[in-house]
Amino acid sequence: MKEYKKRIVKTIQYIDENLDADLSLEKIAEISAYSPFHFHRIFKLVTGETLQSYITRKKIEKSAFFLAVNKKVEIKEIYLDFGFSNHSVFSKTFKKYYGLPPSEFRRTAPEVFHKILQTQSKNGQIDTVFSQYICTIENLLNWTAMNLKIEVKEMPKMNLAAVMSLGITQVESSYNVLIDWAKSKNLFPRENVKMISVYHDSFKVTPPDKVRIHACILLDEKPEEELKGEVFSETIEAGRFIVGTGEVTLHDFEQCWVSLFLWMNEHHHSMRRTFPFEIYHSNFKEHPEGKMIVDFCIPIH
Template sequence: MEEYKKRIVKTIQYIDTNLDADLSLEKIAEISAYSPFHFHRIFKLVTGETLQNYIIRRKIEKSAFLLAVHKNMEMKEIYLDLGFSNPSVFSKTFKKYYGLAPSEFRKAAPEAFHKILQVQSKNGQIDTVFSQYICTIENLLNWTTMNLKIEIKEMPEMNLAAVMSLGIAGVEPSYNVLIDWAKKKHLFPKEDIKMISVYHDSFKVTPPDKVRIHACMLLDEKLEEPAGEVFSETIEAGKYIVGSGEVTLNDFEQCWVSLFLWMNEHNYSTRRTFPFEIYHSNFKEHPEGKMIVDFCLPIQ
């Protein structure tokens, strides 16, 4: 199973960075070094969905992000870049996932203090709806001032050892795999070791059980020899909004919302790389379950 996961991770990374390219079963199977027949079965075994469903979902999720965040981007540019042949096909597919046509979604797209929830309707079908956070913007800003120190930082390039998690429930097991690997390499435990979670999907557009989160450990130099489920990842150097504070796990969502709201209030825009969290302490060692965290949001 470890070898399967290793190859699937490589495949998913390729898909995510090449959503506008040839993503046929034959091409993807070639990347993974499996035959098309075996790859199709293995991909579904590891991810819980077919390759085609995964690709379409990722394209639609990316289009939703672009529609909501990059409001000046032409609709045609979005659907052509993602490989949709015409607006009709794009609109029909988008509406299947979010219950709204792309143009309606863009008009209704929530700002940073909104989120997309999935709720069970009376007839048992999943409806995608918008729900505003209970707190008002003013209350959220007050909470931010009291709980987070927010500043703009130039962050250096960071070399990581990573294990991929599909879904929030898989993050802790992924860290366990990473720590077991690090112990064998005599990299853990160390006083100054930093654990980092890198978010490759947004909870605003991807269901929680499908979000890809990489459980990572900061290394002194690039990992040259990946092993099993552990692979090398690099965080780009650049400008970030960094919100630092001592918080509980239940505060994480509010912290991220605060950062996006702060970004909008100060006229910054996101950069096309992945946000991440740096952990400076362990919540399991705190009597109130608190931990010191840096929430890092890449900006232009």
């Protein structure tokens, strides 16, 4: 099973980095070094989805995220970036997932980011609905001022060792795998070690059991050889980031992210097409109130 997962990790990374490219079963199977027949079965076994369902979902979820956070970008530019040939196909597919066309979705998603909830209707169908975040904008801004120090700064390139988690409930086990690996390399425990979670999906548009999160450890330097398999190499490129720093509990994380995206829009920044992440400077398990010092980081232009 571990060998299966290693190959699926490789193919998922390829898919997510090439959503506008040829993602046929034959091409993806070639990347995974399986026959198309075997790859299709193994992919569904590991992810719980068919390859085509996964690809379509990723394209629509990424499109939804950028419709909400980059409102000045034309809808056409977004759907072409994610490999949709025309507006009709994109709109029909988008409406199937979110219950409304892209333009209406963009208009309905306010600057504070309405939270998308999936509720089971009486006839068993999944309806996607918008529910306003529990705080008013004023309260959220006050909470932000009291709990987060926010700044825009240049950050250096970061070389990471990573383990993929498919679903929020798998993150802890991914970190356990990562820490066992780090111990074998004498990288853990050590002073000022930094653990980082990289979010390749947003909880606002992706169900929690399908969100892809990479559990990472910051390396002092790039490995001499590329890491492969369950523990693989990942790079966060240097650039500008909005960084919100605070001492918070796990319960506060969603509010921190909502606050940071609100701050981004209020200050007229736009997000780059790469992934937000968290840097942990302390361990909540070692704090009497379950608090930890965290940097919440959004890549911006």
